[in-house]
Amino acid sequence: MQKIRLDIIGDPVSHSKSPIIHSTVLTELGLDFEYRRVRVKKGELKDYIDEAREQGINGFSLTMPHKKDIIEFLDYIDEDAKAFDAVNTVKVKDGKLFGYNTDGQGFALAVKNRGFDFEGKNIVILGAGGAASTVALKSEIEGAKKITILNRTLQSAQSIIEKLGKCEATADIFNTYAISKALMDCDLLINATPLGMTGVDKDFEDLSFFDYLRGGSLVYDLIYNPEETSFLKEAKNRGFEILNGFDMLIYQGLWADKIFLERDLDFPYLKEKIKEKLKNF
Ligand code: NAP
Secondary structure, X not given: OOOEEEEEEEOOOOOOOHHHHHHHHHHHXXXXXXXXEXXXXXXXXXXXXXXXXXXXXXXXXXXXXXXXXXXXHOOEEOHHHHHHOOOOEEEEEOOEEEEEOOHHHHHHHHHHOOOOOOOOXXXXXXXXXXXXXXXXXXXXXXXXXXXXXXXXXXXXXXHHHHHOOOOEEEEEEOOHHHHHHHHOOOOEEEEOXXXXXXXXXXXXXXXXXXXXXXXXXXXXXXXXXXXXXHHHHHHHHOOOEEEXXXXXXXXXXXXXXXXXXXXXXXXXXXHHHHHHHXXXX
């Protein structure tokens, strides 16, 4: 059996959970593999690619600062990566580089597995950073009717809105009044800010906007540590369905493994195995 050789590259790269996710999958599948964390500084991507080709690396995941820089080296780029202008997964085959973005797939799968269908729905996103951009663009690809992005810095929300061509899209400032207004016809509310995350000293100061969210809506926090942020606790207490960011994290990794290994995987089984591993980490 041929050894599978995968890397995660970035700078810094030590914090990434990718090695745990991928090593668990490869171990569960009984494959012979080597998984490396490789620190690749900005400007050193070309050297890494040459080395990867020479050493017969089968694929690599990318984190900061390479997600955009890799694009000029690719022989193929998938629809999501093109839309997000960012690549997090590269499959190396016959010396050619195939680029994908699995973050959007991770997000969409997590939401769909909770029984949510994006088609014709209204989505409200709090925050306008990298994660908010992925989530907004993927929601549009999945058929959302209307997307509202509320952010502290209005300009960042407007920049994402400008990329949304197919659905109704609005940007607004992040405050209780504007959020409340947006929630009146919302089906899926997403927190894509770090408010309430372990290690971040700021949290939502006022969650009264939940008064305006209609019953049956799904409330999603992209944060997975803690498992239940104050945002999710409040939503749960008010009877809303809730979802944290754990599934998105795991599914984006599993989707990458599907690409690396060119085979279907038992996502529900592997998700539970990865969850166990990450909890002990
Ligand atoms: P980012 O690019 O740094 O963006 C952070 C966003 O939050 C910005 O829009 C920022 O507003 C806003 N923000 C920060 N502090 C705030 C505050 N005190 N009040 C109001 N807004 C505030 O971060 P990111 O990469 O998008 O990540 C955002 C969150 O998603 C993080 O919690 C991250 O852990 C999570 N995430 C989860 C997954 C997953 O797989 N589950 C994947 C990616 C990210 P300004 O523009 O005004 O600065």
